[in-house]
Amino acid sequence: xxxxxxLFDYVLHLADNQVIxxxxxxxxxxHGPALxxxxxxxxxxxxxxxxxxxxxxxxxxxxxRDEDQLAFLRDVHEFRNVLLVEQPNHDFAHVIVRxxxxxxxxxxxxxxxxxxxxxxxxxxxxxxxxxxxYHRRFSRNWMLRLGDGTAISRQKMQDALxxxxxxxxxxxxxxxxxxxxxxxxxxxxxxxxxxxWLANVTQTVKEASLVIPEGDWxxxxxxxxxxxxxxxxxLAEMQFLQRAYPGQTW
Numbered sequence: 394x395x396x397x398x399x400l401f402d403y404v405l406h407l408a409d410n411q412v413i414x415x416x417x418x419x420x421x422x423x424h425g426p427a428l429x430x431x432x433x434x435x436x437x438x439x440x441x442x443x444x445x446x447x448x449x450x451x452x453x454x455x456x457x458r459d460e461d462q463l464a465f466l467r468d469v470h471e472f473r474n475v476l477l478v479e480q481p482n483h484d485f486a487h488v489i490v491r492x493x494x495x496x497x498x499x500x501x502x503x504x505x506x507x508x509x510x511x512x513x514x515x516x517x518x519x520x521x522x523x524x525x526x527y528h529r530r531f532s533r534n535w536m537l538r539l540g541d542g543t544a545i546s547r548q549k550m551q552d553a554l555x556x557x558x559x560x561x562x563x564x565x566x567x568x569x570x571x572x573x574x575x576x577x578x579x580x581x582x583x584x585x586x587x588x589x590w591l592a593n594v595t596q597t598v599k600e601a602s603l604v605i606p607e608g609d610w611x612x613x614x615x616x617x618x619x620x621x622x623x624x625x626x627x628l629a630e631m632q633f634l635q636r637a638y639p640g641q642t643w
Contacts, residue, residue: 562611
């Protein structure tokens with residue numbers, strides 16, 4: 394695989410993380426627990442779609458396809474998002490825990506990419522970082538409010554944390570292409586971010602009166618195109634219009 398192909402795969406992975414998380418959050422539009430949270434979650438979804446668009450546009454320059462083709466005309470096995478972002482919205486606790494675990498990583502990842510030697514990636518990361526700072530503040534505040542809230546809210550948050558804890562380990566896996574790009578100063582060295590991510594998450598979990606689940610085993614496969622059954626359902630809805638009416642544009 395040449396450098397251009399490795400860069401394409403890497404940018405596609407970044408874009409897929411954002412667009413699938415955005416699609417999950419978009420399902421909550423009009424279904425938030427209160428109007429303020431409904432609007433906030435919808436705005437986070439829109440931010441992530443904006444980030445995904447910039448990344449898909451850049452990937453398209455490397456591959457020849459446009460952003461719509463990359464988002465709407467690839468099959469499940471072609472997506473490279475981590476498994477966490479495709480997990481369902483079981484309840485508000487799962488939404489918040491999933492978002493917080495992702496936001497802490499997303500912040501560190503974009504922060505590192507701001508220093509990328511690839512000018513396009515650095516520009517995208519710099520723009521996105523301000524949005525991700527807000528996302529992280531929003532999800533962290535809700536971790537604290539619900540974890541340190543009532544007995545019921547605390548139990549729901551602990552249950553969600555227990556259910557989702559096996560997924561974040563995939564954040565820190567690196568493909569061979571990523572390792573080469575990281576050594577060249579282009580990609581972020583995500584493997585080195587794990588101690589900082591874990592320290593930040595542990596501090597928040599402690600403040601929220603929750604407990605980090607035991608065990609180091611984690612789910613894997615998303616970066617290689619091996620996904621849970623949930624991604625197919627997400628894409629069936631997300632890609633319906635383009636699949637049903639090929640070539641249509643706004």
